[in-house]
Amino acid sequence: MGYIEIAIGTILISNLVLARFLGLCPFVGVTRRTSDAVGMGFAVMFVMTLACFATALIYNYILTAEGGMNLLVALGIVPELPTGGYVLILKTVSYILVIAVLVQFVEMVMRKSVPVLYKALGIYLPLITTNCAVMGVALLGTTDWNRATYGPLSVTQVTFMGLCGGIGFTLAMILLSGIRERLAVAAVPKVLQNVPIAFIAMGMMALAFLGFSKMFGIAL
Amino acid sequence: MEFDFNYVTVAALVLGSLAVLFGVGLAIASRVFHLEQDPRIEQIEENLPGANCGACGFGGCSAYAQAVVAGKAGPSECTPGGMDVARVVADIMGLTAEAKERRVAVVLCNGGNKVANRVDYHGVPDCRAAALMQDGQKACHWGCLGLGTCVRSCPFDAMVLGEDGLPHIIEERCTACGSCAEVCPKQIIKILPVKNMVHAFCRSHDKGGETRKICPVGCIGCKKCEQVCPVEGKAIHVNEFLAEVDVQKCISCGKCVAACPMSTIGNFRLSRRKKVAKLKGQETA
Numbered sequence: 001m002g003y004i005e006i007a008i009g010t011i012l013i014s015n016l017v018l019a020r021f022l023g024l025c026p027f028v029g030v031t032r033r034t035s036d037a038v039g040m041g042f043a044v045m046f047v048m049t050l051a052c053f054a055t056a057l058i059y060n061y062i063l064t065a066e067g068g069m070n071l072l073v074a075l076g077i078v079p080e081l082p083t084g085g086y087v088l089i090l091k092t093v094s095y096i097l098v099i100a101v102l103v104q105f106v107e108m109v110m111r112k113s114v115p116v117l118y119k120a121l122g123i124y125l126p127l128i129t130t131n132c133a134v135m136g137v138a139l140l141g142t143t144d145w146n147r148a149t150y151g152p153l154s155v156t157q158v159t160f161m162g163l164c165g166g167i168g169f170t171l172a173m174i175l176l177s178g179i180r181e182r183l184a185v186a187a188v189p190k191v192l193q194n195v196p197i198a199f200i201a202m203g204m205m206a207l208a209f210l211g212f213s214k215m216f217g218i219a220l
Numbered sequence: 221m222e223f224d225f226n227y228v229t230v231a232a233l234v235l236g237s238l239a240v241l242f243g244v245g246l247a248i249a250s251r252v253f254h255l256e257q258d259p260r261i262e263q264i265e266e267n268l269p270g271a272n273c274g275a276c277g278f279g280g281c282s283a284y285a286q287a288v289v290a291g292k293a294g295p296s297e298c299t300p301g302g303m304d305v306a307r308v309v310a311d312i313m314g315l316t317a318e319a320k321e322r323r324v325a326v327v328l329c330n331g332g333n334k335v336a337n338r339v340d341y342h343g344v345p346d347c348r349a350a351a352l353m354q355d356g357q358k359a360c361h362w363g364c365l366g367l368g369t370c371v372r373s374c375p376f377d378a379m380v381l382g383e384d385g386l387p388h389i390i391e392e393r394c395t396a397c398g399s400c401a402e403v404c405p406k407q408i409i410k411i412l413p414v415k416n417m418v419h420a421f422c423r424s425h426d427k428g429g430e431t432r433k434i435c436p437v438g439c440i441g442c443k444k445c446e447q448v449c450p451v452e453g454k455a456i457h458v459n460e461f462l463a464e465v466d467v468q469k470c471i472s473c474g475k476c477v478a479a480c481p482m483s484t485i486g487n488f489r490l491s492r493r494k495k496v497a498k499l500k501g502q503e504t505a
Protein backbone atom coordinates (compact mmCIF):
# COMPACT_ATOMS: atom_id res chain seq x y z
CA MET A 1 0.00 0.00 0.00
CA GLY A 2 1.70 3.17 -1.17
CA TYR A 3 1.38 6.62 0.35
CA ILE A 4 -0.35 8.03 -2.72
CA GLU A 5 -3.04 5.36 -2.52
CA ILE A 6 -3.54 6.09 1.20
CA ALA A 7 -3.82 9.82 0.45
CA ILE A 8 -6.35 9.45 -2.36
CA GLY A 9 -8.22 6.79 -0.40
CA THR A 10 -8.63 8.79 2.80
CA ILE A 11 -9.05 12.28 1.39
CA LEU A 12 -11.43 11.59 -1.49
CA ILE A 13 -12.71 8.03 -1.76
CA SER A 14 -13.43 7.32 1.89
CA ASN A 15 -13.63 10.92 3.14
CA LEU A 16 -14.22 10.70 6.89
CA VAL A 17 -17.13 13.13 6.86
CA LEU A 18 -18.77 12.68 3.49
CA ALA A 19 -18.31 8.95 2.93
CA ARG A 20 -18.00 7.50 6.42
CA PHE A 21 -20.20 10.11 8.14
CA LEU A 22 -17.91 10.65 11.11
CA GLY A 23 -17.45 13.97 12.94
CA LEU A 24 -20.77 15.41 11.84
CA CYS A 25 -21.18 17.67 14.89
CA PRO A 26 -18.34 20.08 14.03
CA PHE A 27 -19.35 19.67 10.38
CA VAL A 28 -22.70 21.29 11.21
CA GLY A 29 -21.65 23.41 14.17
CA VAL A 30 -18.47 25.14 13.00
CA THR A 31 -19.14 25.68 9.30
CA ARG A 32 -21.04 28.93 9.52
CA ARG A 33 -17.93 30.94 8.65
CA THR A 34 -15.00 29.81 6.56
CA SER A 35 -12.44 31.23 8.99
CA ASP A 36 -13.86 29.10 11.83
CA ALA A 37 -14.03 26.04 9.60
CA VAL A 38 -10.39 26.41 8.61
CA GLY A 39 -9.35 26.82 12.27
CA MET A 40 -11.26 23.73 13.32
CA GLY A 41 -9.98 21.81 10.32
CA PHE A 42 -6.35 22.49 11.10
CA ALA A 43 -6.81 21.65 14.79
CA VAL A 44 -8.39 18.32 13.83
CA MET A 45 -5.65 17.62 11.29
CA PHE A 46 -3.01 18.19 13.97
CA VAL A 47 -4.71 16.03 16.60
CA MET A 48 -5.55 13.23 14.14
CA THR A 49 -1.93 12.87 13.07
CA LEU A 50 -0.72 12.64 16.67
CA ALA A 51 -3.58 10.38 17.74
CA CYS A 52 -2.93 7.97 14.88
CA PHE A 53 0.75 7.84 15.75
CA ALA A 54 0.07 7.12 19.44
CA THR A 55 -2.66 4.55 18.83
CA ALA A 56 -0.59 2.78 16.17
CA LEU A 57 2.20 2.40 18.71
CA ILE A 58 -0.21 0.97 21.28
CA TYR A 59 -1.73 -1.37 18.72
CA ASN A 60 1.56 -2.64 17.37
CA TYR A 61 3.51 -2.99 20.62
CA ILE A 62 0.98 -3.57 23.42
CA LEU A 63 -2.23 -5.01 22.00
CA THR A 64 -0.56 -7.19 19.38
CA ALA A 65 2.93 -8.15 18.29
CA GLU A 66 2.59 -6.75 14.78
CA GLY A 67 5.43 -4.31 15.37
CA GLY A 68 7.83 -7.22 15.81
CA MET A 69 7.65 -7.48 19.60
CA ASN A 70 5.11 -7.12 22.39
CA LEU A 71 5.83 -5.08 25.51
CA LEU A 72 3.69 -7.27 27.76
CA VAL A 73 5.56 -10.40 26.71
CA ALA A 74 8.92 -8.67 26.76
CA LEU A 75 8.37 -7.47 30.33
CA GLY A 76 7.23 -10.94 31.40
CA ILE A 77 3.72 -9.84 32.42
CA VAL A 78 2.08 -12.52 30.28
CA PRO A 79 3.86 -15.65 29.05
CA GLU A 80 2.42 -15.38 25.54
CA LEU A 81 -0.22 -13.43 23.61
CA PRO A 82 -3.60 -15.06 23.08
CA THR A 83 -4.72 -15.40 19.45
CA GLY A 84 -5.77 -11.97 18.19
CA GLY A 85 -3.91 -10.26 21.03
CA TYR A 86 -5.82 -7.96 23.36
CA VAL A 87 -7.39 -6.01 20.52
CA LEU A 88 -10.96 -6.98 21.29
CA ILE A 89 -10.97 -6.05 24.97
CA LEU A 90 -8.57 -3.12 25.13
CA LYS A 91 -8.68 -1.35 21.77
CA THR A 92 -11.55 1.12 22.25
CA VAL A 93 -10.90 2.03 25.86
CA SER A 94 -7.16 2.53 25.48
CA TYR A 95 -7.65 4.65 22.35
CA ILE A 96 -10.09 6.91 24.17
CA LEU A 97 -7.61 7.35 26.99
CA VAL A 98 -4.76 8.14 24.62
CA ILE A 99 -6.73 10.68 22.59
CA ALA A 100 -8.06 12.50 25.67
CA VAL A 101 -4.60 12.75 27.24
CA LEU A 102 -3.06 13.79 23.96
CA VAL A 103 -5.47 16.68 23.45
CA GLN A 104 -4.82 17.90 26.99
CA PHE A 105 -1.09 17.69 26.48
CA VAL A 106 -1.13 19.40 23.11
CA GLU A 107 -3.23 22.22 24.54
CA MET A 108 -0.77 22.72 27.40
CA VAL A 109 2.29 22.72 25.17
CA MET A 110 0.70 25.03 22.63
CA ARG A 111 -0.41 27.52 25.24
CA LYS A 112 3.12 27.88 26.50
CA SER A 113 5.23 27.60 23.40
CA VAL A 114 3.05 28.65 20.44
CA PRO A 115 0.60 31.18 21.89
CA VAL A 116 -0.27 32.48 18.42
CA LEU A 117 -1.44 29.06 17.27
CA TYR A 118 -3.15 28.49 20.62
CA LYS A 119 -5.14 31.68 20.22
CA ALA A 120 -6.14 30.72 16.69
CA LEU A 121 -7.19 27.17 17.59
CA GLY A 122 -7.99 27.85 21.27
CA ILE A 123 -11.72 27.14 21.41
CA TYR A 124 -11.57 24.20 19.03
CA LEU A 125 -8.86 22.15 20.71
CA PRO A 126 -10.89 20.96 23.75
CA LEU A 127 -13.83 20.24 21.44
CA ILE A 128 -11.76 17.73 19.51
CA THR A 129 -11.41 15.41 22.52
CA THR A 130 -14.93 14.19 21.87
CA ASN A 131 -14.77 14.30 18.08
CA CYS A 132 -15.64 10.86 16.79
CA ALA A 133 -13.69 11.41 13.55
CA VAL A 134 -10.42 11.31 15.52
CA MET A 135 -11.38 8.03 17.16
CA GLY A 136 -12.67 6.81 13.82
CA VAL A 137 -9.47 7.42 11.92
CA ALA A 138 -7.45 5.78 14.72
CA LEU A 139 -9.63 2.67 14.54
CA LEU A 140 -9.52 2.69 10.73
CA GLY A 141 -5.77 2.94 10.62
CA THR A 142 -5.18 0.01 12.95
CA THR A 143 -8.00 -2.51 12.60
CA ASP A 144 -11.04 -1.40 10.68
CA TRP A 145 -9.70 -0.68 7.26
CA ASN A 146 -9.57 -3.09 4.34
CA ARG A 147 -6.99 -5.42 5.86
CA ALA A 148 -8.11 -8.42 3.85
CA THR A 149 -6.97 -6.81 0.60
CA TYR A 150 -4.04 -4.65 1.62
CA GLY A 151 -2.57 -6.23 4.76
CA PRO A 152 -1.41 -4.33 7.89
CA LEU A 153 -0.07 -0.78 7.84
CA SER A 154 3.19 0.33 9.46
CA VAL A 155 3.25 3.02 12.18
CA THR A 156 4.39 5.68 9.69
CA GLN A 157 1.65 4.69 7.26
CA VAL A 158 -1.01 4.94 9.96
CA THR A 159 0.33 8.36 10.98
CA PHE A 160 0.19 9.45 7.34
CA MET A 161 -3.36 8.14 7.14
CA GLY A 162 -4.24 10.29 10.17
CA LEU A 163 -2.81 13.36 8.45
CA CYS A 164 -4.78 12.58 5.29
CA GLY A 165 -7.93 12.00 7.32
CA GLY A 166 -7.45 15.50 8.77
CA ILE A 167 -6.90 16.96 5.30
CA GLY A 168 -10.09 15.27 4.10
CA PHE A 169 -12.00 16.66 7.10
CA THR A 170 -10.64 20.16 6.47
CA LEU A 171 -11.54 19.91 2.78
CA ALA A 172 -15.13 18.97 3.63
CA MET A 173 -15.35 21.74 6.24
CA ILE A 174 -14.10 24.43 3.84
CA LEU A 175 -16.43 23.26 1.05
CA LEU A 176 -19.51 23.28 3.26
CA SER A 177 -18.67 26.59 4.94
CA GLY A 178 -18.32 28.20 1.51
CA ILE A 179 -21.72 26.86 0.54
CA ARG A 180 -23.29 28.00 3.82
CA GLU A 181 -21.81 31.49 3.53
CA ARG A 182 -23.54 31.83 0.19
CA LEU A 183 -26.74 30.27 1.50
CA ALA A 184 -26.82 32.80 4.32
CA VAL A 185 -27.59 35.62 1.88
CA ALA A 186 -29.82 33.58 -0.41
CA ALA A 187 -33.61 33.74 -0.30
CA VAL A 188 -34.15 30.46 1.57
CA PRO A 189 -37.70 29.65 2.74
CA LYS A 190 -38.09 30.40 6.42
CA VAL A 191 -38.58 26.78 7.52
CA LEU A 192 -35.33 25.76 5.85
CA GLN A 193 -33.12 28.60 7.05
CA ASN A 194 -29.78 27.84 8.73
CA VAL A 195 -29.33 24.20 9.74
CA PRO A 196 -32.04 22.47 7.64
CA ILE A 197 -30.69 23.85 4.36
CA ALA A 198 -27.19 22.93 5.54
CA PHE A 199 -28.34 19.33 5.99
CA ILE A 200 -29.64 19.30 2.44
CA ALA A 201 -26.35 20.74 1.19
CA MET A 202 -24.46 18.09 3.17
CA GLY A 203 -26.53 15.32 1.61
CA MET A 204 -25.80 16.61 -1.87
CA MET A 205 -22.08 16.86 -1.08
CA ALA A 206 -22.09 13.26 0.16
CA LEU A 207 -23.77 12.21 -3.09
CA ALA A 208 -21.10 14.04 -5.06
CA PHE A 209 -18.34 12.32 -3.09
CA LEU A 210 -19.99 8.99 -3.86
CA GLY A 211 -18.68 9.56 -7.38
CA PHE A 212 -15.13 8.97 -6.09
CA SER A 213 -15.91 5.47 -4.81
CA LYS A 214 -13.66 2.72 -6.18
CA MET A 215 -11.67 5.31 -8.13
CA PHE A 216 -8.36 3.75 -9.37
CA GLY A 217 -9.65 0.52 -7.84
CA ILE A 218 -8.87 1.71 -4.32
CA ALA A 219 -11.35 0.57 -1.69
CA LEU A 220 -10.22 1.32 1.85
CA MET B 221 -14.29 -15.15 23.00
CA GLU B 222 -14.75 -17.25 26.10
CA PHE B 223 -14.35 -15.57 29.45
CA ASP B 224 -10.87 -15.79 30.77
CA PHE B 225 -9.80 -14.34 34.11
CA ASN B 226 -6.43 -13.58 32.58
CA TYR B 227 -8.05 -11.02 30.24
CA VAL B 228 -9.42 -9.07 33.19
CA THR B 229 -6.12 -8.83 34.99
CA VAL B 230 -4.22 -7.90 31.86
CA ALA B 231 -6.83 -5.29 30.94
CA ALA B 232 -6.71 -3.76 34.42
CA LEU B 233 -2.93 -3.84 34.42
CA VAL B 234 -2.47 -2.30 30.99
CA LEU B 235 -5.08 0.44 31.50
CA GLY B 236 -3.93 1.11 35.06
CA SER B 237 -0.30 1.50 34.09
CA LEU B 238 -1.20 3.60 31.04
CA ALA B 239 -3.36 5.85 33.23
CA VAL B 240 -0.61 6.24 35.85
CA LEU B 241 1.94 6.93 33.13
CA PHE B 242 -0.27 9.54 31.47
CA GLY B 243 -1.26 11.05 34.81
CA VAL B 244 2.33 11.54 35.88
CA GLY B 245 3.17 12.78 32.41
CA LEU B 246 0.40 15.37 32.45
CA ALA B 247 1.30 16.46 36.00
CA ILE B 248 4.91 17.03 34.98
CA ALA B 249 3.80 18.75 31.79
CA SER B 250 1.49 21.10 33.67
CA ARG B 251 4.44 22.02 35.91
CA VAL B 252 6.85 22.46 33.03
CA PHE B 253 4.40 24.33 30.84
CA HIS B 254 2.88 26.30 33.68
CA LEU B 255 1.75 29.73 32.59
CA GLU B 256 1.68 32.58 35.09
CA GLN B 257 -1.78 34.09 35.00
CA ASP B 258 -3.56 36.36 37.39
CA PRO B 259 -6.16 34.17 39.19
CA ARG B 260 -8.54 37.14 39.15
CA ILE B 261 -8.93 36.84 35.36
CA GLU B 262 -10.46 33.41 35.77
CA GLN B 263 -12.59 34.55 38.72
CA ILE B 264 -14.03 37.46 36.79
CA GLU B 265 -14.66 35.37 33.70
CA GLU B 266 -16.62 32.84 35.74
CA ASN B 267 -18.94 35.58 36.93
CA LEU B 268 -19.60 37.15 33.54
CA PRO B 269 -22.70 36.10 31.57
CA GLY B 270 -20.60 34.41 28.88
CA ALA B 271 -22.70 35.64 25.97
CA ASN B 272 -19.61 37.09 24.24
CA CYS B 273 -21.81 39.90 22.89
CA GLY B 274 -19.07 42.51 22.84
CA ALA B 275 -21.20 45.22 24.44
CA CYS B 276 -18.23 46.10 26.68
CA GLY B 277 -16.17 46.97 23.63
CA PHE B 278 -13.85 43.98 23.93
CA GLY B 279 -13.81 40.77 21.94
CA GLY B 280 -15.82 38.57 24.26
CA CYS B 281 -16.05 37.92 27.99
CA SER B 282 -12.55 36.49 28.32
CA ALA B 283 -10.99 39.56 26.70
CA TYR B 284 -13.04 41.84 28.96
CA ALA B 285 -11.89 39.96 32.08
CA GLN B 286 -8.29 40.42 31.01
CA ALA B 287 -8.88 44.11 30.35
CA VAL B 288 -10.42 44.63 33.79
CA VAL B 289 -7.50 42.99 35.55
CA ALA B 290 -5.06 44.98 33.42
CA GLY B 291 -6.86 48.14 34.51
CA LYS B 292 -7.94 49.02 31.00
CA ALA B 293 -11.67 48.71 31.73
CA GLY B 294 -14.00 49.53 34.58
CA PRO B 295 -15.97 46.92 36.55
CA SER B 296 -19.39 48.05 35.31
CA GLU B 297 -18.90 47.83 31.55
CA CYS B 298 -20.82 44.57 31.20
CA THR B 299 -24.30 45.62 30.12
CA PRO B 300 -25.96 42.17 30.00
CA GLY B 301 -24.70 41.42 33.51
CA GLY B 302 -26.02 44.67 34.93
CA MET B 303 -25.40 45.83 38.49
CA ASP B 304 -25.17 42.31 39.96
CA VAL B 305 -22.19 41.35 37.86
CA ALA B 306 -20.64 44.81 38.27
CA ARG B 307 -20.71 44.41 42.05
CA VAL B 308 -19.10 40.97 41.96
CA VAL B 309 -16.40 42.12 39.53
CA ALA B 310 -15.74 45.20 41.66
CA ASP B 311 -15.42 42.98 44.75
CA ILE B 312 -12.85 40.79 43.03
CA MET B 313 -10.88 43.84 41.92
CA GLY B 314 -11.27 45.68 45.23
CA LEU B 315 -13.07 48.58 43.53
CA THR B 316 -16.51 50.07 43.97
CA ALA B 317 -19.04 49.61 41.22
CA GLU B 318 -20.81 52.71 40.07
CA ALA B 319 -24.42 52.37 39.08
CA LYS B 320 -24.91 52.32 35.33
CA GLU B 321 -28.14 53.56 33.90
CA ARG B 322 -30.21 50.77 32.34
CA ARG B 323 -30.62 51.35 28.64
CA VAL B 324 -32.55 49.60 25.89
CA ALA B 325 -32.63 49.69 22.12
CA VAL B 326 -35.30 51.97 20.62
CA VAL B 327 -36.42 51.76 17.00
CA LEU B 328 -36.81 55.36 15.83
CA CYS B 329 -39.13 54.74 12.90
CA ASN B 330 -42.87 54.28 12.78
CA GLY B 331 -43.19 53.83 9.03
CA GLY B 332 -43.01 50.13 8.28
CA ASN B 333 -45.87 48.97 6.09
CA LYS B 334 -47.38 52.47 6.18
CA VAL B 335 -44.65 53.56 3.78
CA ALA B 336 -45.04 52.27 0.23
CA ASN B 337 -42.33 50.49 -1.72
CA ARG B 338 -40.76 52.47 -4.55
CA VAL B 339 -39.59 49.30 -6.28
CA ASP B 340 -40.29 45.60 -6.02
CA TYR B 341 -37.16 44.28 -4.28
CA HIS B 342 -36.17 40.67 -4.92
CA GLY B 343 -32.51 40.80 -3.92
CA VAL B 344 -30.68 39.39 -0.92
CA PRO B 345 -33.16 39.55 2.01
CA ASP B 346 -30.97 41.76 4.15
CA CYS B 347 -31.37 45.47 4.88
CA ARG B 348 -27.68 46.15 4.33
CA ALA B 349 -27.84 44.66 0.83
CA ALA B 350 -31.08 46.49 0.04
CA ALA B 351 -29.66 49.79 1.27
CA LEU B 352 -26.79 49.54 -1.18
CA MET B 353 -29.27 49.73 -4.04
CA GLN B 354 -30.34 53.37 -4.24
CA ASP B 355 -31.03 53.57 -0.50
CA GLY B 356 -33.38 50.61 -0.46
CA GLN B 357 -36.82 49.74 -1.76
CA LYS B 358 -38.87 52.04 0.49
CA ALA B 359 -40.23 55.39 -0.61
CA CYS B 360 -38.61 56.91 2.48
CA HIS B 361 -34.84 57.16 2.17
CA TRP B 362 -34.38 57.43 5.95
CA GLY B 363 -36.67 54.83 7.47
CA CYS B 364 -36.79 51.15 8.30
CA LEU B 365 -36.47 48.72 5.38
CA GLY B 366 -38.14 45.97 7.39
CA LEU B 367 -36.02 43.04 6.20
CA GLY B 368 -35.09 42.07 9.75
CA THR B 369 -31.29 42.27 9.72
CA CYS B 370 -31.40 43.69 13.25
CA VAL B 371 -33.70 40.91 14.46
CA ARG B 372 -31.30 38.26 13.20
CA SER B 373 -28.31 40.05 14.73
CA CYS B 374 -29.79 40.13 18.25
CA PRO B 375 -27.83 37.66 20.41
CA PHE B 376 -30.51 37.65 23.11
CA ASP B 377 -33.67 37.00 21.06
CA ALA B 378 -34.94 40.36 22.24
CA MET B 379 -36.29 41.48 18.87
CA VAL B 380 -39.32 40.49 16.83
CA LEU B 381 -40.22 41.58 13.32
CA GLY B 382 -43.83 42.68 13.76
CA GLU B 383 -46.64 42.40 11.25
CA ASP B 384 -46.46 46.16 10.81
CA GLY B 385 -43.11 45.66 9.05
CA LEU B 386 -41.09 47.11 11.91
CA PRO B 387 -38.78 45.47 14.40
CA HIS B 388 -39.95 45.53 18.01
CA ILE B 389 -37.82 45.29 21.12
CA ILE B 390 -38.73 42.93 23.96
CA GLU B 391 -37.29 45.29 26.52
CA GLU B 392 -37.07 42.75 29.33
CA ARG B 393 -34.55 40.79 27.31
CA CYS B 394 -32.71 43.72 25.75
CA THR B 395 -29.27 44.21 27.26
CA ALA B 396 -28.33 47.29 25.23
CA CYS B 397 -25.44 45.44 23.63
CA GLY B 398 -25.86 47.53 20.49
CA SER B 399 -25.62 44.73 17.91
CA CYS B 400 -28.84 45.87 16.21
CA ALA B 401 -27.83 49.53 16.17
CA GLU B 402 -24.56 48.54 14.55
CA VAL B 403 -26.01 46.46 11.70
CA CYS B 404 -28.84 48.85 10.82
CA PRO B 405 -27.85 50.57 7.55
CA LYS B 406 -30.29 53.41 8.25
CA GLN B 407 -29.11 53.91 11.83
CA ILE B 408 -32.67 54.15 13.12
CA ILE B 409 -31.98 52.05 16.23
CA LYS B 410 -30.55 53.95 19.18
CA ILE B 411 -29.52 52.70 22.60
CA LEU B 412 -31.36 55.04 24.98
CA PRO B 413 -31.96 55.19 28.75
CA VAL B 414 -35.02 53.22 29.83
CA LYS B 415 -36.21 56.13 31.99
CA ASN B 416 -36.90 58.13 28.84
CA MET B 417 -40.49 57.46 27.86
CA VAL B 418 -40.95 59.96 25.04
CA HIS B 419 -39.26 59.55 21.70
CA ALA B 420 -39.66 61.04 18.24
CA PHE B 421 -40.04 58.02 15.99
CA CYS B 422 -38.63 59.40 12.77
CA ARG B 423 -35.21 59.91 11.22
CA SER B 424 -36.29 61.68 8.04
CA HIS B 425 -34.64 64.99 7.22
CA ASP B 426 -36.85 65.43 4.15
CA LYS B 427 -38.87 68.63 3.91
CA GLY B 428 -42.31 68.52 5.54
CA GLY B 429 -44.28 68.35 2.32
CA GLU B 430 -42.23 65.51 0.90
CA THR B 431 -42.46 63.50 4.11
CA ARG B 432 -46.22 63.99 4.24
CA LYS B 433 -46.55 62.51 0.73
CA ILE B 434 -44.78 59.25 1.54
CA CYS B 435 -45.36 58.61 5.22
CA PRO B 436 -48.46 59.20 7.36
CA VAL B 437 -46.45 59.23 10.58
CA GLY B 438 -43.22 61.00 9.57
CA CYS B 439 -41.92 64.19 11.14
CA ILE B 440 -42.76 67.24 9.03
CA GLY B 441 -40.78 69.67 11.16
CA CYS B 442 -43.75 71.80 12.22
CA LYS B 443 -42.08 72.72 15.53
CA LYS B 444 -45.30 72.35 17.55
CA CYS B 445 -43.50 70.01 19.93
CA GLU B 446 -40.80 72.61 20.48
CA GLN B 447 -43.40 75.22 21.35
CA VAL B 448 -45.21 73.12 23.99
CA CYS B 449 -42.10 71.76 25.68
CA PRO B 450 -42.14 73.05 29.28
CA VAL B 451 -38.47 72.37 29.92
CA GLU B 452 -36.23 75.41 30.14
CA GLY B 453 -34.14 75.62 26.97
CA LYS B 454 -36.45 73.01 25.35
CA ALA B 455 -35.84 69.26 25.49
CA ILE B 456 -37.02 68.71 21.91
CA HIS B 457 -35.53 70.49 18.94
CA VAL B 458 -36.43 70.55 15.28
CA ASN B 459 -33.31 70.37 13.20
CA GLU B 460 -33.52 70.23 9.41
CA PHE B 461 -37.18 69.18 9.44
CA LEU B 462 -36.71 66.52 12.12
CA ALA B 463 -37.66 66.66 15.78
CA GLU B 464 -35.09 65.13 18.09
CA VAL B 465 -35.54 64.54 21.84
CA ASP B 466 -32.69 65.57 24.08
CA VAL B 467 -32.60 62.52 26.38
CA GLN B 468 -30.57 64.37 29.01
CA LYS B 469 -33.13 67.14 29.46
CA CYS B 470 -36.44 65.38 28.66
CA ILE B 471 -38.72 64.85 31.65
CA SER B 472 -41.11 62.56 29.74
CA CYS B 473 -44.11 64.79 30.46
CA GLY B 474 -45.79 63.83 27.20
CA LYS B 475 -47.00 67.29 26.15
CA CYS B 476 -45.31 67.05 22.76
CA VAL B 477 -46.92 63.66 22.19
CA ALA B 478 -50.36 65.30 22.43
CA ALA B 479 -49.31 68.26 20.29
CA CYS B 480 -47.78 66.29 17.40
CA PRO B 481 -50.11 66.46 14.36
CA MET B 482 -48.51 63.46 12.68
CA SER B 483 -48.37 61.19 15.75
CA THR B 484 -44.65 60.95 15.16
CA ILE B 485 -43.79 61.45 18.79
CA GLY B 486 -44.76 58.51 20.93
CA ASN B 487 -44.97 57.66 24.57
CA PHE B 488 -43.81 54.39 26.07
CA ARG B 489 -45.41 55.05 29.47
CA LEU B 490 -48.60 53.06 28.91
CA SER B 491 -47.51 50.65 26.23
CA ARG B 492 -44.30 49.44 27.78
CA ARG B 493 -45.82 46.69 29.85
CA LYS B 494 -48.60 45.62 27.48
CA LYS B 495 -46.31 45.47 24.46
CA VAL B 496 -43.88 43.07 26.14
CA ALA B 497 -46.64 40.63 27.05
CA LYS B 498 -48.19 40.77 23.59
CA LEU B 499 -44.95 40.26 21.70
CA LYS B 500 -43.92 37.35 23.87
CA GLY B 501 -47.23 35.67 22.97
CA GLN B 502 -46.61 36.36 19.28
CA GLU B 503 -43.18 34.78 19.42
CA THR B 504 -44.34 31.52 20.99
CA ALA B 505 -47.33 31.25 18.67
